[in-house]
Amino acid sequence: MAKNMVKETKVKTKKDRKPMTLVQRNAITGYCFIAIWLIGFLFIFAKPMLTSVIYSFSKVKLTKYAVRTTFLGLANYDYIFNRDPYYTQNVLTSLGTMLYEVPIISIFSMFIASILNQEFRGRTFARVLFFLPVIIASGATIQILREAGMSTTMSDSTDSVYLFQSTALKDILMSAGINSKIVETLTGVIDKIFDITWKSGVQILLYLSGLQTIPKSYYEVSSMEGATGWEEFWKITFPMLMPITLVCTIYTIIDSFTYYDNPVMRHIKNEFNSLEFGHASAMSLVFCLIIFVIVIVVTKTIFKSVSDKVE
Amino acid sequence: MDIKNMTLKERFMYKTDIHSRRQFFQWCGKLVWALFRLLLIIGMAYVILYPVLNMVSKAISQDVFSAATTKWIPRRMGLFNINVALKYLNYQSSFLVTLQLAVGSSLIQVISCAIAAYGFARFEFPGKGLWFTCVIITIIVPVQTYIMSQYVDFRYFDFFGLTKIFGYSVNLLSSVWTFWVPAIFGVGLKSGLFIYIMRQFFLGMPKDLEEAATIDGCGPIRTFVQIMMPNALVSCLTVFLFSIVWHWNDYFTASTMFQFGERPLAVMLFNSTDMQTLTSSSAENLNFSYVKSAAALLVTSPLVVVFLVAQNFFLESIDRVGIKG
Numbered sequence: 001m002a003k004n005m006v007k008e009t010k011v012k013t014k015k016d017r018k019p020m021t022l023v024q025r026n027a028i029t030g031y032c033f034i035a036i037w038l039i040g041f042l043f044i045f046a047k048p049m050l051t052s053v054i055y056s057f058s059k060v061k062l063t064k065y066a067v068r069t070t071f072l073g074l075a076n077y078d079y080i081f082n083r084d085p086y087y088t089q090n091v092l093t094s095l096g097t098m099l100y101e102v103p104i105i106s107i108f109s110m111f112i113a114s115i116l117n118q119e120f121r122g123r124t125f126a127r128v129l130f131f132l133p134v135i136i137a138s139g140a141t142i143q144i145l146r147e148a149g150m151s152t153t154m155s156d157s158t159d160s161v162y163l164f165q166s167t168a169l170k171d172i173l174m175s176a177g178i179n180s181k182i183v184e185t186l187t188g189v190i191d192k193i194f195d196i197t198w199k200s201g202v203q204i205l206l207y208l209s210g211l212q213t214i215p216k217s218y219y220e221v222s223s224m225e226g227a228t229g230w231e232e233f234w235k236i237t238f239p240m241l242m243p244i245t246l247v248c249t250i251y252t253i254i255d256s257f258t259y260y261d262n263p264v265m266r267h268i269k270n271e272f273n274s275l276e277f278g279h280a281s282a283m284s285l286v287f288c289l290i291i292f293v294i295v296i297v298v299t300k301t302i303f304k305s306v307s308d309k310v311e
Numbered sequence: 312m313d314i315k316n317m318t319l320k321e322r323f324m325y326k327t328d329i330h331s332r333r334q335f336f337q338w339c340g341k342l343v344w345a346l347f348r349l350l351l352i353i354g355m356a357y358v359i360l361y362p363v364l365n366m367v368s369k370a371i372s373q374d375v376f377s378a379a380t381t382k383w384i385p386r387r388m389g390l391f392n393i394n395v396a397l398k399y400l401n402y403q404s405s406f407l408v409t410l411q412l413a414v415g416s417s418l419i420q421v422i423s424c425a426i427a428a429y430g431f432a433r434f435e436f437p438g439k440g441l442w443f444t445c446v447i448i449t450i451i452v453p454v455q456t457y458i459m460s461q462y463v464d465f466r467y468f469d470f471f472g473l474t475k476i477f478g479y480s481v482n483l484l485s486s487v488w489t490f491w492v493p494a495i496f497g498v499g500l501k502s503g504l505f506i507y508i509m510r511q512f513f514l515g516m517p518k519d520l521e522e523a524a525t526i527d528g529c530g531p532i533r534t535f536v537q538i539m540m541p542n543a544l545v546s547c548l549t550v551f552l553f554s555i556v557w558h559w560n561d562y563f564t565a566s567t568m569f570q571f572g573e574r575p576l577a578v579m580l581f582n583s584t585d586m587q588t589l590t591s592s593s594a595e596n597l598n599f600s601y602v603k604s605a606a607a608l609l610v611t612s613p614l615v616v617v618f619l620v621a622q623n624f625f626l627e628s629i630d631r632v633g634i635k636g
Contacts, residue, residue, distance in 0.1 A: 027434070027436035027437060029434055029531045030434025030436035033531075036423060036427065036495070036496055037423065037498070040423075040493065041442075041446075044461070044464075044492070044496055047464070048457035048460035049460075051457075051460035051464075052457050055459065055460060062463070112355070118348070122352070126356075128622060129359055130355070132363065134556065135614050136363070136560075136615070137556075140577055140607070141607045141611050144366070144604060194358055194362075197355060197359060229340075229344075257453060258563075269563075272459060277459050277463075281460075288452060291451070292451065
C-alpha cells in the first residue's frame with residue numbers, strides 16, 4: 001500500500017495527469033498478465049469455435065488458397081439426424097456407456113485412492129503401479145495392450161478375450177434365479193475391469209491429491225472420540241472429497257466422450273477425413289452441446305451443495 | 312462364581328478387561344482389512360502388469376508358433392520384431408518430432424499457463440469472472456468440436472490477420488508449430504487444466520512475500536519472475552511432466568495436424584493398417600501382433616524411463632499439488 005502511494009505521488013509530479021488509483025493499476029496489470037492467454041482464447045479457441053458453427057450451416061470446400069463456404073441452412077443438421085444411419089445410434093450408445101462407466105470409475109478411483117493413501121508396506125510400489133496407466137494412457141497403446149495381452153490365441157484376430165471371463169459366475173448367478181438382465185450388467189462390469197482400471201489413472205491421482213488436503217487433525221479428533229475407520233470414511237473423508245468427486249466426475253464424463261474409442265468420435269473423424277467438414281462440424285457441435293447439458297445437469301443436481309460452495 | 316466352573320469363553324471374558332478385549336477386536340479388524348488390501352493390490356497389479364509384461368515378452372519373442380509352455384519367456388529371443396517396428400515407425404525421425412512436440416510445447420505451456428494463472432490469482436480486474444469461466448470452458452469443450460476450423464486456420468495461418476494485409480498465409484500443418492502456437496497462447500493441449508492448477512497454487516501462496524517485494528520497489532513483472540516463479544518451481548515441474556505425458560500420447564490432435572511427412576509416434580502407432588501390409592509383404596513369416604507389441608513398447612518406453620527416473624518426484628507431486636475443487 002505504502003509503495004503504491006509513493007508511486008502515485010511520483011506520477012503526479014512527473015506528469016500533470018489524473019493519477020491512476022490502485023484498483024485501476026491492478027486491473028491493468030492483471031490484464032497484462034492474462035493478455036497473451038486472452039489473445040489465444042479469442043483467436044485460437046473462440047474464433048475456430050465460431051467458424052465451426054458457421055461450417056455446420058454451410059457447405060465447405062478447401063481450395064488451394066482459401067476455404068469456400070456456401071450457406072446451406074439446416075441441411076447438415078438434417079443430414080446427421082435424418083439421413084445418416086449411424087449418428088443418432090452412436091450418440092445413444094456412447095450415452096449408455098457413459099451412464100454406467102462414470103459412476104463406476106468415480107467410485108473405483110476413490111476407493112483405490114483411499115487405500116493408496118494409507119500407510120502400509122509396499123505403498124510406494126502400489127503407487128508406482130497405479131501411475132503406469134497415466135503414463136501409458138494412450139489410445140493406441142491401450143488398444144494394442146488389450147489385444148496383445150488378452151488374446152489367448154496367437155492369431156491376428158482382433159476380437160479380444162478379456163482378462164477375466166465371468167462365464168462361471170454368470171452360470172452360478174443364473175442358476176440362483178437372479179434376473180438375467182441384472183446378471184448381464186454385473187458380469188459386463190466384471191468383464192470390463194481392464195478398461196476401468198486403465199481409464200481411472202488420472203482420477204486416482206486427483207483423489208490422492210484431494211486426500212492430502214484433508215487436515216490430519218480431523219482424523220485425530222475423530223479417533224479420540226472413538227470413531228471407527230468406517231465412520232471416519234463416511235463422516236470425514238467422503239464429504240471432504242466431494243469437490244474432488246465433482247472434478248473427477250466431470251473429467252470422466254468428458255474423457256468418456258472424447259476417448260479415441262468413442263463411436264461418435266470415430267464417426268466424426270471419418271467424416272472429417274472424407275472432407276465433409278459441414279457434417280463433421282454439425283455432429284461435433286451437437287455432441288458438444290449434449291456434453292455441456294450433461295455436465296451442467298450433473299453439477300446442478302448431484303453436486304448441488306458442492307457447486308454452490310465453489311461458486 | 313468360581314473360576315474353575317467357568318467355560319473357556321467366560322474365562323477369557325473374565326480375565327481380560329473391556330479395554331483389551333476391544334483392542335483385540337480392533338486388531339482383528341485391522342488384520343482383515345490388511346489382508347483385503349493386499350488381495351486387492353495383487354489383483355490390480357495383475358490387471359495392470361499382465362498386459363505390460365505380455366507386451367514386453369511378445370516384443371522380444373521370435374517364436375513363429377506359440378507353444379503353451381512358452382507363454383512368458385519366449386524360446387527364441389531376439390530383436391527381430393523390434394527391428395521391423397523400428398523400420399515401420401520410422402523411429403528416428405518420428406522420435407525427434409515427438410520429442411520436439413512434447414518437450415517444446417510443455418516448456419512453452421508451463422510458462423504461458425503460469426503467467427495467465429498468476430494474473431487470475433493475484434489481480435482484480437473487471438471481467439475476471441467471465442474470463443475465468445472461459446478458462447473452464449476451454450477445459451470442458453472437447454478439442455473435436457473446433458479442430459476442423461483450427462485445421463483450416465493453420466492451413467492458411469495469417470498471424471491473426473496481420474499478414475492478410477500483404478495477402479499471403481503460411482501453411483503450418485505437419486509441423487510442430489501446430490502445437491507450439493496454441494501452447495504459446497495458453498490454449499494448447501489441456502492448457503485450461505494447467506492454468507487452473509497453477510492458479511490454485513498461486514492462491515495458496517502467502518501474500519506477504521509479494522507485499523514485501525512491492526515495498527522494496529519491485530514491479531509486478533519482477534515480482535512474478537524473481538519471487539513467485541522460483542517458489543512455484545515444484546508446481547511447474549509437475550505441470551511440465553504431465554504436459555509431456557499428454558503431448559507424447561496425444562493421438563487425436565496430432566493425427567489431424569500431421570497428415571503428411573514425419574508424424575509423431577502415437578500417430579504412427581495407430582495407423583496399423585500400413586503395418587499389416589508391411590509385415591505381410593516381408594519375406595519372413597513373422598507375427599503381426601508381435602510387431603505391434605514391439606512398436607507399442609518402442610513408443611511407450613521413453614515415457615516409462617522418464618517416469619522411473621523422476622518417479623520420486625511424480626509420486627511426491629501428488630502430495631504437493633493438492634488440487635482443491
